Amino acid sequence: MTATDRPSGTSRLMVTTETAVSTPDRGRPPYSIVVPCFNEISSIEATINALSEIASPVDAEIIVVDDGSTDGTSQRLAEIAGSRAIPGLRVVHQGVNHGYGAAIGAGVRRSRAELVVIIDADGTYPCERIPELVNAAQSADMVVGSRTEGKNPQPWLRRFAKSVLRGHCSWLVGERIPDLNSGLRVFHRSAFDRFSKILPSGFSLTTTLTVAMMRNRYSVVFIPITYAERVGESKIRPIADTLGFIQLILRTGMYFAPLRVLAPLVTALALGFLVSLGYDVLVLDDLTDKTLMLLLFVMNTVLFALLADMIDKRS
Numbered sequence: 001m002t003a004t005d006r007p008s009g010t011s012r013l014m015v016t017t018e019t020a021v022s023t024p025d026r027g028r029p030p031y032s033i034v035v036p037c038f039n040e041i042s043s044i045e046a047t048i049n050a051l052s053e054i055a056s057p058v059d060a061e062i063i064v065v066d067d068g069s070t071d072g073t074s075q076r077l078a079e080i081a082g083s084r085a086i087p088g089l090r091v092v093h094q095g096v097n098h099g100y101g102a103a104i105g106a107g108v109r110r111s112r113a114e115l116v117v118i119i120d121a122d123g124t125y126p127c128e129r130i131p132e133l134v135n136a137a138q139s140a141d142m143v144v145g146s147r148t149e150g151k152n153p154q155p156w157l158r159r160f161a162k163s164v165l166r167g168h169c170s171w172l173v174g175e176r177i178p179d180l181n182s183g184l185r186v187f188h189r190s191a192f193d194r195f196s197k198i199l200p201s202g203f204s205l206t207t208t209l210t211v212a213m214m215r216n217r218y219s220v221v222f223i224p225i226t227y228a229e230r231v232g233e234s235k236i237r238p239i240a241d242t243l244g245f246i247q248l249i250l251r252t253g254m255y256f257a258p259l260r261v262l263a264p265l266v267t268a269l270a271l272g273f274l275v276s277l278g279y280d281v282l283v284l285d286d287l288t289d290k291t292l293m294l295l296l297f298v299m300n301t302v303l304f305a306l307l308a309d310m311i312d313k314r315s
Contacts, residue, residue, distance in 0.1 A: 028112050028113055028114070029058075029059055029060050029061045029088070029112055029113045030058050030059070030060055030113060030115070030134075031060050031113045031115035031116065031117055031134050031186070032060065032061045032062075032063060032107075032108075032111035032112060032113040032115070032116050032117065033051055033054075033055055033060060033061065033062045033063065033116075033117045033118075033119065033130070034063050034065065034104055034107030034108055034111060034116060034117065034118045034119075035047065035048075035051070035062065035063065035064045035065065035107070035118075035119055035120070035121050036065050036067060036100050036103035036104050036107065036118070036120065036121065037064055037065060037066050037067060037069065037073060037077070037103070037121040038066075038067040038068065038069055038073075038097060038100070038103070039069045039070060039071040039073055040069070040073055040121040040122055040231075041069075041071045041072045041073045041076060042231045043121060043122050043123040043230075043231035044064070044073055044076060044077065044121050045076060045080065046123060046231075047119075047121045047122075047123060047127070048062065048064065048080060048086060048089065049086075050127040050128075051119070051127050051130075052086045052087070052089070053127075054127055054128065054130050054131060055087075055088055056086075056087050056088065059087075059088060060088060060113070061088040061089075061090065061111070061112060061113065062086065062088055062089045062090070063090045063091075063092065063107045063110055063111060064077060064089070064090070064091050064092070064107075064121070065092045065094065065103040065104070065106050065107045066091065066092065066093045066094060067094050067097050067098060067099070067100070067102070067103040068094050068095060068096045068097035068098070074093055077091045077093070078091070078093075090110065092106055092107065092110060094106065098201055099200075099201035099202045099203075100201075100202055100203045100205065101199055101200050101201045101202050101203070101204065101205030102201035104118055104205055105196065105199065105201075105205075108189060108192055108193075111189060113189070114188055114189050114190065115134060115137055115186060115187075115188060115189070116186065116187055116188075116189050116192065117130055117133070117134065117184075117185070117186045118183065118184070118185055118187075118206075119183065119184045120183040120184070122230040122231055123228060123230060123231040124183075124227055124228050124229070124230045124231075125145060125183060125184040125225070125227070125228075126145075126184075126225055126226055126228075129145060129184070129223075129225050130184075130186075132223065133145060133184070133185070133186045133223060134186055136186075136221055136223060137186040137187070137188070137221075139219075140219040140220065140221040141187065141188055141191050141213060141218040141219045141220065142185060142186065142187040142188070142191065142209075142210075142213055142218065142219070142220045142221070143185060143186045143187075143220075143221045143222075143223060144178075144179055144182050144184075144185045144210070144220065144221070144222050144223070145179075145182050145184035145185060145223060145225040146178040146179035146182060146222040146223060146224050146225065147179050147182055147225060147226075147227035148178050148179065148224045148225075149224040149225055149226045149227075150226040150227070152227055153227065153228065153229045153230075162180065162181070165180060165207075165246070166179075166180045169207070169210070169211050171260070172211060172215065172252075172253050172256070172257050172260055172261070173211060173214040173215045173256075173257070175214065177210065177214070177222075178222045178224075179222060180206075180207050180210055180211075181203070181204070181206040181207045181210070182206065182225075183206060184225065185206070187209070187213075191213060191218060192209070195208070195209060195212045195213070198212065198252075198255060200248060202244060204244065204248040207248065207252075208248060208252050211252045211253075211256060212252065212255070212256060215256035215257055216256065254308065255312070256312065257312075258305055258308035258309050258312055259305050259306075259308075259309045262301060262304070262305040262308070263305075265301060266298065266301050266302055266305065269294060269297050269298045269301060270298050272294050273291065273294035273295050273297075273298055276288070276290055276291040276294055277291050
């Protein structure tokens with residue numbers, strides 16, 4: 001079945017191809033597997049076949065979101081969906097590349113289950129671990145496949161950058177985060193929907209979701225998994241994505257922990273004020289404009305931090 005939808009307020013077309021579910025029961029599936037996909041012609045068929053072995057026995061649904069692929073992935077997905085060989089498979093074709101986070105959001109909105117699994121289409125994550133993560137999600141708000149088991153094939157520079165950001169976010173939420181942005185995780189849709197308005201459309205969706213849920217004291221469980229070499233070419237843009245990642249971390253911090261984010265700035269300004277005040281009193285025997293300006297900066301920053309924290313608590 002093919003349908004063309006035109007969302008209100010936009011001229012972009014979204015074509016949804018859906019196969020029939022294998023059983024006549026159209027009730028809610030036990031969980032939905034959302035697979036964001038962009039130019040993954042080398043791995044998408046193998047990924048779908050592996051997921052089908054997991055999903056078919058329990059009548060779970062698989063939603064593949066093709067995010068404007070240009071390498072033949074769209075055509076291959078249309079063939080797979082058209083053959084009806086994969087029970088419970090639904091394919092969403094987005095004519096324009098909106099981004100990794102937008103693709104996940106599109107899949108979650110179309111999911112029929114309360115439990116949602118997300119997994120990348122590049123063959124890096126172990127599909128066979130999904131049932132274990134789903135079982136753990138029965139007593140947790142989100143279960144993350146933590147890539148801490150075995151050797152990590154990512155370049156050392158990327159691992160270093162992620163470790164710095166992971167440390168920052170661990171400090172932000174007040175507890176250790178083993179894996180900040182794993183692309184294999186299970187969460188309750190109700191929790192995802194709560195934060196949907198602040199989730200970005202790019203690669204940082206998983207990071208934002210992790211920080212948002214942990215900061216708001218949702219139950220987040222990390223289960224170690226292996227991480228394989230990706231099939232095909234990476235979509236990461238090192239400079240642009242790193243800058244956007246840092247910007248997102250700061251913005252997320254202001255959303256959920258403004259006092260923690262602004263505390264270092266307040267401390268630095270307060271130390272500067274005390275040093276300047278000491279110099280004025282002990283050396284110059286006078287109170288200079290510089291010291292008064294530092295005092296004003298300290299007071300304004302403290303008031304801003306308290307106001308931001310008050311807004312955070314009320315919302």
